[in-house]
Amino acid sequence: xxxxxxxxxxxxxxxxxxxxxxxxxxxxxxxxxxxxxxxxxxxxxxxxxxxxxxxxxxxxxxxxxxxxxxxxxxxxxxxxxxxxxxxxxxxxxxxxxxxxxxxxxxxxxxxxxxxxxxxxxxxxxxxxxxxxxxxxxxxxxxxxxxxxxxxxxxxxxxxxxxxxxxxxxxxxxxxxxxxxxxxxxxxxxxxxxxxxxxxxxxxxxxxxxxxxxxxxxxxxxxxxxxxxxxxxxxxxxxxxxxxxxxxxxxxxxxxxxxxxxxxxxxxxxxxxxxxxxxxxxxxxxxxxxxxxxxxxxxxxxxxxxxxxxxxxxxxxxxxxxxxxxxxxxxxxxxxxxxxxxxxxxxxxxxxxxxxxxxxxxxxxxxxxxxxxxxxxxxxxxxxxxxxxxxxxxxxxxxxxxxxxxxxxxxxxxxxxxxxxxxxxxxxxxxxxxxxxxxxxxxxxxxxxxxxxxxxxxxxxxxxxxxxxxxxxxxxxxxxxx
Amino acid sequence: xxxxxxxxxxxxxxxxxxxxxxxxxxxxxxxxxxxxxxxxxxxxxxxxxxxxxxxxxxxxxxxxxxxxxxxxxxxxxxxxxxxxxxxxxxxxxxxxxxxxxxxxxxxxxxxxxxxxxxxxxxxxxxxxxxxxxxxxxxxxxxxxxxxxxxxxxxxxxxxxxxxxxxxxxxxxxxxxxxxxxxxxxxxxxxxxxxxxxxxxxxxxxxxxxxxxxxxxxxxxxxxxxxxxxxxxxxxxxxxxxxxxxxxxxxxxxxxxxxxxxxxxxxxxxxxxxxxxxxxxxxxxxxxxxxxxxxxxxxxxxxxxxxxxxxxxxxxxxxxxxxxxxxxxxxxxxxxxxxxxxxxxxxxxxxxxxx
Numbered sequence: 001x002x003x004x005x006x007x008x009x010x011x012x013x014x015x016x017x018x019x020x021x022x023x024x025x026x027x028x029x030x031x032x033x034x035x036x037x038x039x040x041x042x043x044x045x046x047x048x049x050x051x052x053x054x055x056x057x058x059x060x061x062x063x064x065x066x067x068x069x070x071x072x073x074x075x076x077x078x079x080x081x082x083x084x085x086x087x088x089x090x091x092x093x094x095x096x097x098x099x100x101x102x103x104x105x106x107x108x109x110x111x112x113x114x115x116x117x118x119x120x121x122x123x124x125x126x127x128x129x130x131x132x133x134x135x136x137x138x139x140x141x142x143x144x145x146x147x148x149x150x151x152x153x154x155x156x157x158x159x160x161x162x163x164x165x166x167x168x169x170x171x172x173x174x175x176x177x178x179x180x181x182x183x184x185x186x187x188x189x190x191x192x193x194x195x196x197x198x199x200x201x202x203x204x205x206x207x208x209x210x211x212x213x214x215x216x217x218x219x220x221x222x223x224x225x226x227x228x229x230x231x232x233x234x235x236x237x238x239x240x241x242x243x244x245x246x247x248x249x250x251x252x253x254x255x256x257x258x259x260x261x262x263x264x265x266x267x268x269x270x271x272x273x274x275x276x277x278x279x280x281x282x283x284x285x286x287x288x289x290x291x292x293x294x295x296x297x298x299x300x301x302x303x304x305x306x307x308x309x310x311x312x313x314x315x316x317x318x319x320x321x322x323x324x325x326x327x328x329x330x331x332x333x334x335x336x337x338x339x340x341x342x343x344x345x346x347x348x349x350x351x352x353x354x355x356x357x358x359x360x361x362x363x364x365x366x367x368x369x370x371x372x373x374x375x376x377x378x379x380x381x382x383x384x385x386x387x388x389x390x391x392x393x394x395x396x397x398x399x400x401x402x403x404x405x406x407x408x409x410x411x412x413x414x415x416x417x418x419x420x421x422x423x424x425x426x427x428x429x430x431x432x433x434x435x436x437x438x439x440x441x442x443x444x445x446x447x448x449x450x451x452x453x454x455x456x457x458x459x460x461x462x463x464x465x466x467x468x469x470x471x472x473x474x475x476x477x478x479x480x481x
Numbered sequence: 482x483x484x485x486x487x488x489x490x491x492x493x494x495x496x497x498x499x500x501x502x503x504x505x506x507x508x509x510x511x512x513x514x515x516x517x518x519x520x521x522x523x524x525x526x527x528x529x530x531x532x533x534x535x536x537x538x539x540x541x542x543x544x545x546x547x548x549x550x551x552x553x554x555x556x557x558x559x560x561x562x563x564x565x566x567x568x569x570x571x572x573x574x575x576x577x578x579x580x581x582x583x584x585x586x587x588x589x590x591x592x593x594x595x596x597x598x599x600x601x602x603x604x605x606x607x608x609x610x611x612x613x614x615x616x617x618x619x620x621x622x623x624x625x626x627x628x629x630x631x632x633x634x635x636x637x638x639x640x641x642x643x644x645x646x647x648x649x650x651x652x653x654x655x656x657x658x659x660x661x662x663x664x665x666x667x668x669x670x671x672x673x674x675x676x677x678x679x680x681x682x683x684x685x686x687x688x689x690x691x692x693x694x695x696x697x698x699x700x701x702x703x704x705x706x707x708x709x710x711x712x713x714x715x716x717x718x719x720x721x722x723x724x725x726x727x728x729x730x731x732x733x734x735x736x737x738x739x740x741x742x743x744x745x746x747x748x749x750x751x752x753x754x755x756x757x758x759x760x761x762x763x764x765x766x767x768x769x770x771x772x773x774x775x776x777x778x779x780x781x782x783x784x785x786x787x788x789x790x791x792x793x794x795x796x797x798x799x800x801x802x803x804x805x806x807x808x809x810x811x812x813x814x815x816x817x818x819x820x821x822x823x824x825x826x827x828x829x830x831x832x833x834x835x
Binding site: 395428453458 | 490560568570573587610615616681682734738754760765767791
């Protein structure tokens with residue numbers, strides 16, 4: 001289906017400008033207002049008032065640092081505010097960033113809203129704020145799914161619970177259930193023109209975009225949840241500059257009836273992880289903070305900070321003095337689980353009722369500007385999809401760029417900018433450890449993950465390993481289990 | 482965490498054991514450029530680049546005793562998956578101040594089973610201040626040879642790429658490692674940047690690009706040598722020998738693109754990709770059924786033939802070369818910028834098929 005554009009047959013409501021998915025500017029009309037109302041079971045008048053009130057917010061170009069007020073929320077509609085502010089890097093320096101936030105904040109706000117708390121568009125037309133999904137499933141303690149019990153046939157290994165544990169998602173995530181409708185209002189609080197684009201989210205992998213939103217302006221997007229998978233939303237203005245300034249996030253589309261698979265009938269998993277990489281170039285942020293426009297030829301990007309889910313180095317590793325931050329790293333990024341016997345020919349295998357022989361799915365997303373090489377120690381990963389296209393299990397091919405299209409083991413996963421890959425970490429016994437070492441294991445085994453394009457392992461030009469890093473843990477029943 | 486002499490737990494008698502030390506030394510590269518390099522060397526290898534070729538076999542116990550004479554280092558066996566103590570990463574185990582003996586045992590392959598088997602191409606590198614230490618030269622090739630399985634005999638002069646994989650000709654087996662040098666980095670010190678100072682390790686601007694490696698079987702490790710080929714012999718189909726295997730290893734930090742070309746520069750679809758990162762490509766469609774390697778299937782459509790290979794930092798491909806006719810072929814390697822994608826360097830190697 002093509003993204004829906006607003007019909008213009010009714011008389012327009014003065015005020016609220018709407019940029020439809022085709023990029024043309026429209027004005028929100030009574031029919032649309034009625035539709036919002038109907039979707040949320042509201043009275044017509046209330047709905048209409050709700051739509052009409054932001055008319056006043058067809059805002060004058062605002063001065064930086066001015067106080068801001070939130071628009072009146074519309075039921076079933078997610079409001080995103082394009083904000084600016086300063087965020088602390090892993091070396092404690094403050095760097096200017098932009099982002100799609102939950103509420104309007106000013107430049108000097110101590111806690112600028114530059115990324116949203118995860119939101120879920122449900123099939124019944126509502127929006128639920130939740131860091132975990134499925135909404136009714138149990139959140140895994142500290143991010144680690146607990147097994148159902150020991151695997152008697154395989155000493156030191158465990159049986160994994162099927163369709164049981166929820167997964168945590170990082171900030172910036174929008175989840176849309178298949179069959180839901182994504183409805184978003186975007187308010188541009190900044191002095192320059194910006195846009196919101198969902199890359200490859202329309203039928204035929206076309207982009208869905210608001211088109212340019214002028215300073216102080218706003219726009220509305222409505223489209224059906226695309227095919228199950230991972231998408232990037234971002235501001236394509238002067239690409240990739242505004243994305244690199246922080247104007248990006250992820251849209252994850254999941255089938256609520258088959259929520260433990262990357263797509264219906266495809267690779268099942270115990271839990272999933274969304275890993276979003278991003279690189280910050282302070283030359284670019286400096287130019288834009290000063291009101292300039294980056295010229296990519298004159299000012300080539302030289303990233304200075306490299307993030308995984310908006311954290312770097314010891315903060316990404318959960319080794320910071322901030323307990324809340326460490327907890328978030330464990331829940332959202334630091335892959336962990338109990339070892340299990342799996343066969344990559346069949347991720348859905350269940351030998352015991354309520355269990356599954358499957359690993360954990362890592363959805364890797366590169367919203368940044370550098371080519372990353374995601375390397376896992378301890379286990380190879382089994383790559384199943386790239387950019388929401390499932391790779392075949394037989395009769396693969398080498399594509400014209402020289403990449404193999406066939407499900408395969410990898411210990412380094414190529415992740416160019418805007419790419420998304422779904423990779424299964426099997427959480428198996430590390431194959432090259434001796435029997436004695438394995439059978440006498442008394443502690444959790446922790447392995448690094450890092451990008452092998454090693455410039456990304458730095459912060460502020462040094463500080464190894466201060467960049468795009470994580471670790472993953474094979475939990476032990478003896479200690480730490 | 483630094484430890485003087487960490488203990489190797491459950492030490493066994495090794496089938497292959499090597500002593501590795503670290504040295505710094507000026508080395509002259511094929512283009513005449515001279516750089517201060519940090520290199521691994523064994524008792525017999527001399528101080529050259531890359532580090533000595535290590536070649537353990539599946540199921541054999543491997544030991545590497547590391548006694549770094551110049552500051553703490555570690556060895557990470559990239560792609561091998563032992564326990565964390567033997568994985569060689571400082572922040573998940575320890576950095577070695579005095580000495581340590583790494584121990585691991587490559588998992589043996591099983592016929593038709595996609596879940597087992599380590600045979601393939603790897604490398605080892607220091608995992609202390611890795612950004613700097615790997616660029617300085619602290620890396621070397623690691624090849625795991627397969628066990629011999631019933632039903633998979635091996636003809637004299639041949640080896641199998643993995644236990645249930647195709648045979649190749651040992652004499653013309655090669656390793657090709659992409660490497661590039663940013664000379665600025667080669668004046669930095671061991672711990673540069675670790676105390677928070679900006680030493681520009683986010684800025685890798687190589688202006689020297691190298692195709693290193695050569696024939697594995699006839700490599701002469703010696704003092705001061707930079708191992709690099711001028712041309713490579715390749716078996717042509719029908720010359721009575723098994724095909725030649727080329728092991729590709731990306732030893733630098735930039736995305737590479739490799740093109741196999743005829744002498745006139747037109748694409749030559751002679752490269753069959755048979756394994757990636759030490760794991761064979763297989764058909765895995767049917768649960769429980771043997772997962773046959775793509776390179777062993779009779780159906781020619783199953784074989785992953787190409788003239789172009791894209792690879793980035795630390796990736797490996799095992800490639801069977803299948804030139805249909807005798808003559809000269811060219812392997813062109815491009816180094817591309819990791820952000821803009823612009824080509825920064827280009828080198829070529831002649832492949833002589835006979």
